[in-house]
Amino acid sequence: MKRAARQVIFYAILITLWVLLAKLKIWPPYIFPTPWGVLEALTGGFKDRSFWIAIAVSMKRMLLGYGISVALGMVLGLGVASNKFLEETMGGLLVSLQSLPSICWLPLAVLWFGLTEKAILFVVVMGSLLSVTIAMEDGRKQMPKIYGMAGRNLGARRFKLFWHVLLPASLPYIVTGLKQGWAFAWRSLISGEMIFVSLGLGQLLMMGRDLSDMSQVIAVMILIIAIGYIVDGLVFKTVERRLQNKWGLTPAT
Amino acid sequence: MTPNLHNAASQPSFAGEHRSTTRASAARWKTGAGPAVLPLPHAASETPKVSLQGISLSYKTNGSRLLAIDNIDLKVRAGEFLCIVGPSGCGKSTLLHLIAGLHKPTSGHVLIDDKVVEGTGTDRILIFQELGLFPWLTVGQNVEFGMKMKGLSTAEREEKTRYYLRLVHLSQFKDSYTHQLSGGMRQRVALARALATEPDVLLMDEPFAALDAQTRDLLHDELERIWAETGRTIIFVTHNVREAVRLGDRVVLFTFRPGRIKREFQVDLPRPRQLEEVDVARAAREILDPLREEINKSLEVEYGVRS
Numbered sequence: 082m083k084r085a086a087r088q089v090i091f092y093a094i095l096i097t098l099w100v101l102l103a104k105l106k107i108w109p110p111y112i113f114p115t116p117w118g119v120l121e122a123l124t125g126g127f128k129d130r131s132f133w134i135a136i137a138v139s140m141k142r143m144l145l146g147y148g149i150s151v152a153l154g155m156v157l158g159l160g161v162a163s164n165k166f167l168e169e170t171m172g173g174l175l176v177s178l179q180s181l182p183s184i185c186w187l188p189l190a191v192l193w194f195g196l197t198e199k200a201i202l203f204v205v206v207m208g209s210l211l212s213v214t215i216a217m218e219d220g221r222k223q224m225p226k227i228y229g230m231a232g233r234n235l236g237a238r239r240f241k242l243f244w245h246v247l248l249p250a251s252l253p254y255i256v257t258g259l260k261q262g263w264a265f266a267w268r269s270l271i272s273g274e275m276i277f278v279s280l281g282l283g284q285l286l287m288m289g290r291d292l293s294d295m296s297q298v299i300a301v302m303i304l305i306i307a308i309g310y311i312v313d314g315l316v317f318k319t320v321e322r323r324l325q326n327k328w329g330l331t332p333a334t
Numbered sequence: 335m336t337p338n339l340h341n342a343a344s345q346p347s348f349a350g351e352h353r354s355t356t357r358a359s360a361a362r363w364k365t366g367a368g369p370a371v372l373p374l375p376h377a378a379s380e381t382p383k384v385s386l387q388g389i390s391l392s393y394k395t396n397g398s399r400l401l402a403i404d405n406i407d408l409k410v411r412a413g414e415f416l417c418i419v420g421p422s423g424c425g426k427s428t429l430l431h432l433i434a435g436l437h438k439p440t441s442g443h444v445l446i447d448d449k450v451v452e453g454t455g456t457d458r459i460l461i462f463q464e465l466g467l468f469p470w471l472t473v474g475q476n477v478e479f480g481m482k483m484k485g486l487s488t489a490e491r492e493e494k495t496r497y498y499l500r501l502v503h504l505s506q507f508k509d510s511y512t513h514q515l516s517g518g519m520r521q522r523v524a525l526a527r528a529l530a531t532e533p534d535v536l537l538m539d540e541p542f543a544a545l546d547a548q549t550r551d552l553l554h555d556e557l558e559r560i561w562a563e564t565g566r567t568i569i570f571v572t573h574n575v576r577e578a579v580r581l582g583d584r585v586v587l588f589t590f591r592p593g594r595i596k597r598e599f600q601v602d603l604p605r606p607r608q609l610e611e612v613d614v615a616r617a618a619r620e621i622l623d624p625l626r627e628e629i630n631k632s633l634e635v636e637y638g639v640r641s
Contacts, residue, residue: 234459
């Protein structure tokens with residue numbers, strides 16, 4: 082309760098400061114937006130449905146790109162974790178590739194796919210694939226060996242072993258990596274959309290700049306933060322907590 | 335009831351006929367009023383349920399080869415309760431893994447019903463020392479797991495899950511998760527899970543080592559009852575000699591590294607036995623002496639102690 086109160090006070094002060102500074106009119110509104118201007122841009126954006134459309138387009142790209150990343154990353158990570166040759170060769174490459182900001186793939190993507198959805202999808206996949214792969218690899222290695230043995234002992238083989246034993250057994254170890262992968266994918270998507278004009282939140286942000294509409298810029302930024310927070314703080318945290326409870330990793334009852 | 339229960343005299347014994355007798359002598363104990371020495375029966379007509387032929391295992395450590403298990407020959411009768419005792423590091427747990435097919439022996443074969451088996455199979459189910467219960471599944475789903483892998487129908491699975499949970503007295507805990515259970519209950523879930531796949535052979539790796547004495551006593555009774563009810567062949571590894579005598583029809587003593595069969599003991603005490611019975615204690619005493627020699631050897635190697 083106290084914590085919530087402190088947070089309320091903090092944000093109240095922040096907004097008051099903002100209102101005061103805006104009221105003083107030191108800078109023109111296209112440089113320093115007013116809170117009511119941003120609020121107006123937010124409601125306006127939702128009312129004329131441009132925000133809804135942008136969110137829908139961005140989320141569709143996210144789900145598609147992230148889905149591909151997870152599926153591919155699991156196979157890759159599992160391969161690297163269970164094969165010594167792959168680990169020694171691919172393992173190092175994966176780690177070094179991760180230091181490359183994903184937006185660096187955009188020029189390559191545009192040359193390969195042109196200014197299409199595929200290019201942006203490629204950037205999203207490249208942004209999150211590596212962290213998902215590395216998370217899967219780590220998870221597979223951290224997972225106690227007993228589960229794999231118990232599974233084989235009870236007659237699980239190949240795909241059944243992977244699906245019914247290895248995957249659920251490594252879930253608590255990979256969920257953090259999956260979350261990180263989502264965050265990377267989200268960043269890659271927005272930067273991709275900003276550079277390469279198309280629908281989506283990133284493009285909305287750039288449109289604000291082009292129109293010198295600072296209120297819209299701030300409104301979209303708030304939107305991007307909110308979506309990131311909701312997915313990370315609500316979806317992933319809930320999944321994580323449920324997993325931990327189910328597994329007895331946190332004190333039950 | 336399995337025919338071999340309370341019926342020691344008619345039991346065929348492999349102790350006198352298989353190859354390891356050259357280094358393993360069969361010792362027997364008389365029960366209070368019974369005959370002192372039981373005659374060793376002639377070669378059994380039935381084929382052994384489990385037969386190990388020249389099983390050896392060695393592996394590389396720091397460039398040198400370590401022989402962990404050396405030429406084990408062992409036959410286990412169908413329905414027999416065989417206990418393996420030995421100092422830690424004698425490869426007794428490893429042997430169970432080899433029988434389960436989780437690892438390949440360097441040489442030798444594992445035969446079930448006179449057929450060589452390779453890899454894992456649901457005819458031999460191992461209960462791990464650490465149990466290896468799946469924490470993401472409920473108790474019921476854990477028990478069901480092997481049957482699901484076998485491809486049994488949902489109805490059949492449900493029925494058998496109910497049956498085996500009742501057998502280990504865990505019916506009310508079907509929907510609990512394993513971390514919500516006590517150590518003894520988890521042990522029983524592992525037993526039910528293994529039994530539910532309906533293996534011919536149950537391999538148990540020091541299953542009661544981590545339990546308190548009361549729980550262990552209870553589980554001894556339950557295991558004996560379940561063994562009698564289901565007629566499974568059990569190979570039970572333990573470092574506790576009394577436990578071995580309490581449960582086993584026969585006790586095989588392993589040497590310290592490399593694991594060999596040092597001696598075999600036929601336990602012809604009437605069932606049900608109690609851990610604190612005088613006969614059990616006396617029989618255990620007799621195994622304990624040769625076991626001590628092996629324990630001392632292991633101490634010499636592991637701590638550099640000269641005894």
